[in-house]
Amino acid sequence: TLLYTIKFEAMATYPQVKWKQKDSFIGLSIEVTDAKKETVKTIITETSLHFEVESASEKYSFDLTFSKKVDPEKYDTKVKDRRIKLVIAKHDDCQGEWGRLTPDKPRWLKFDVDSVELTDEETIAARKLEDAKRRLESEHGPLPRDTKIKQMTDMMRGDDIARDLEQAEKELYDMMKNTYLTIYNSVVWLGYFYVFFVSILRVLIEGKSAISTNYAVIGWLLKSCQQTVILELIHSALGLTKSSFMATFIQTAGRSVVLFCVLDPEPALQTTLPCYLLVVAWSGIEVVRYPYYVVQLYQLYFPKLAWLRYTAWIPLYPLGMICEALLVFQCIAMVTDSGRLTVGLPNHLNVAFNFSKYLTLHLGAIVLGGLFLMKHMAVQRTRAMKKLRKLQQMRDVHIKEQDLIKIRKKRENRKNE
Numbered sequence: 001t002l003l004y005t006i007k008f009e010a011m012a013t014y015p016q017v018k019w020k021q022k023d024s025f026i027g028l029s030i031e032v033t034d035a036k037k038e039t040v041k042t043i044i045t046e047t048s049l050h051f052e053v054e055s056a057s058e059k060y061s062f063d064l065t066f067s068k069k070v071d072p073e074k075y076d077t078k079v080k081d082r083r084i085k086l087v088i089a090k091h092d093d094c095q096g097e098w099g100r101l102t103p104d105k106p107r108w109l110k111f112d113v114d115s116v117e118l119t120d121e122e123t124i125a126a127r128k129l130e131d132a133k134r135r136l137e138s139e140h141g142p143l144p145r146d147t148k149i150k151q152m153t154d155m156m157r158g159d160d161i162a163r164d165l166e167q168a169e170k171e172l173y174d175m176m177k178n179t180y181l182t183i184y185n186s187v188v189w190l191g192y193f194y195v196f197f198v199s200i201l202r203v204l205i206e207g208k209s210a211i212s213t214n215y216a217v218i219g220w221l222l223k224s225c226q227q228t229v230i231l232e233l234i235h236s237a238l239g240l241t242k243s244s245f246m247a248t249f250i251q252t253a254g255r256s257v258v259l260f261c262v263l264d265p266e267p268a269l270q271t272t273l274p275c276y277l278l279v280v281a282w283s284g285i286e287v288v289r290y291p292y293y294v295v296q297l298y299q300l301y302f303p304k305l306a307w308l309r310y311t312a313w314i315p316l317y318p319l320g321m322i323c324e325a326l327l328v329f330q331c332i333a334m335v336t337d338s339g340r341l342t343v344g345l346p347n348h349l350n351v352a353f354n355f356s357k358y359l360t361l362h363l364g365a366i367v368l369g370g371l372f373l374m375k376h377m378a379v380q381r382t383r384a385m386k387k388l389r390k391l392q393q394m395r396d397v398h399i400k401e402q403d404l405i406k407i408r409k410k411r412e413n414r415k416n417e
Helices: 002-011 121-140 145-155 163-208 209-229 232-238 245-265 272-295 303-309 313-338 355-416
Strands: 016-021 025-030 041-044 047-052 058-063 068-081 084-092 109-111
Touching: 002 313, 047 084, 058 084, 109 121, 121 355, 145 209, 145 313, 163 209, 209 232, 209 245, 209 272, 232 245, 245 272, 245 313, 272 313, 303 355, 313 355
Parallel strands: 016 109
Antiparallel strands: 016 025, 025 084, 041 047, 047 058, 068 084
């Protein structure tokens, strides 16, 4: 029996449970399909419930601690095809409506809204609000404290001149920093947007012939944008932005080598399909990234923009990495023949450098750096999607709070009439 109990507890899962109440009893509806009546096990005390049952394919078990006392001698169990009905009498000292069934908030336990009479709109709205808060708290922890209350509490602590001056300095610094970063991000975004828009539009209008001439048309602006992006290393190092310095360095250095040392000096590479696709991949990423940075400066959050920011990289990063590798591979043969950027011995510095061998090493760096960046973005995407779900659940709580307020106002208005 002991081994069976241990095995049962290890394999059992939580069923979905709905609860309702009347003044004298509470009712539980346990969602279990094809339950075996002989396996139902119910242990009830004045303050707790232990329940076990088996179906044809699953074993279920759960424990509840009641917020008030029940009568363990008065209960009834009915097993049906799709659910089990359990009715437990409330203790004589705990009759009437309970505010909640349990002190804690299990995710699998919900209030049965259908059990409330439709005329009791306020009760229904209150239960829906309670369920929304339970889902939010179970996934993201306690509800955040109202910032307005915190600000009012800080104001009541007294007038601290030094603190006020420090706060004013911080606000001035934040304003100047946000203004500078807004201008920077907007200017770079305009450049990349032009590159992306023109690259796509020319192919749609001129066809395949635009691929071979695309770099000649937008190459100057692409190089200007990349030179400007080097400032992002300084932004990250000084703490002006929250971007990872290592991720920023890998991306900026890798692009600079490919653009200024591989692509720009070799006109033959500028007319190839990998060059065109690389330009589209680079500019496409930035067209989404910079608007997201701007709205983040002002603590704004647009769900669709956030989703696009942390999803667009999934096709574009691998595309860019493959195109970079193809261009570098083609450039190795060209550099080997021309000897460009290769320094031989003897020379005054007594230093030798073989650019073709460096490009061979750079091929490996493209793969490793690309994998690092994609792993970094995958982690960031997970966090962003969790934040997005939290905000959506908070919005759901807010809407239900407003619905409850409206219902209560209607009730007050009817009383005053």
